[in-house]
Amino acid sequence: MPIERVDDPDDPRLADYRDLTDVALRRVLEPAGGLYIAESAKVIGRAVAAGHRPRSLLVQEKWLDEAASVAGDAPVYVVTDAVAERLTGYAVHRGALAAMHRPVLPEVADVVAGARTVLILEDIVDHTNVGAAFRAAAGLGADAVLVAPRCADPLYRRSVRVSMGTVFQVPWTRLPEWPEARGVLHGAGLHLAALALTAGAVTLDAFAAARPERVALVMGAEGDGLSRRALAAADTVVTIPMSGGVDSLNVAAAAAVALWALRV
Structure with a gap:
């Protein structure tokens, strides 16, 4: 594990860490470069x-010992707060x-092999919501998470x-x-339950009372909700009853409520 002190933020050794606030740039560079950033x-x-x-x-210098313990053989670049x-x-x-x-x-x-509860995230664009949904999945007993092709990157x-690393x-x-x-999901024996506000939807408590043995909960994007294709693919449409004039929850909160109701 080489430890190298670097004083110049333009040093080419630090290229992977440059301009992390530019979301569009990172979306291009991380997958193409086969990298993601953990903090x-x-x-x-x-x-x-x-x-x-x-x-x-x-x-940074004060974190060197703690970080070095997980570095393995990778180089550790030590910088000042200002350079970081x-x-x-x-x-x-x-x-x-x-x-x-x-x-x-x-x-x-x-x-999904052997999974009893799976969380599916369709086209959620907010990285915070994706992370919060993963944290709910880990804490409330989901066996796996599946993300749609246009869903924000969990990494x-x-x-x-x-997600706190979950x-x-x-x-x-x-x-x-x-x-x-x-x-693919039916082939794995999963019942698809789409969370949506549609006429004729089954309430979450009623669905949970007779939950299928293996369930995949499908959660939709912020604002637009589930796509028509996702709803057409569902075996059951499920809704969380609301009050106080509120029609729905944040997608990560809804995932947490549904996972808790379907816990096994």
Whole structure:
């Protein structure tokens, strides 16, 4: 584990960490480069424990010992607070960042094999909501999470941070498009329950009282909700009864409520 002190934010060794606030740039560079960014020694440690491999770490001096313990053979670049802020575009309060090699995603059938409760996220664009949904999945007993092709990246830095590293704890992968996804999930023996506000939907408590043995909960995007293709693929449409003039919950909150109701 080489430890290298770097004083210049333009140093090419730090290229993976530059301009992290530019979301569009990171969306292009991270998948294409096979990388994602993990933030804080705790989250980096969870990624490493899940078998992910760091390419390098960026740390401030006071966090060096903690970060070095999870670095393995990767180089550790030590910078001042000022250099870290100039480099990333924000104050790195958590003391450590890691450029992690992005693992190859597994097949859907392998991820859901034996799963009794699966959470599906369709086209959710807010990384905070994706991270919060993963945290709910981990804390409330989901066996796997599946994300649609246009869903925000669970390994984006904000998603990882909000999830508290649970994106490394819950098995996950990407689904194909509907209706192909329906065939894959039915082939795995999963009942598709779409959370939506539609006429004739079954209330969550009624569905939970007679829940199928193996269920995949399909959650829709912020604002627009589930697509027509997702609703057409569903075996049951389920709704969470609301009061106080509120029609629905935030998608991550709705996922938490539904997962709690269907806990086994």
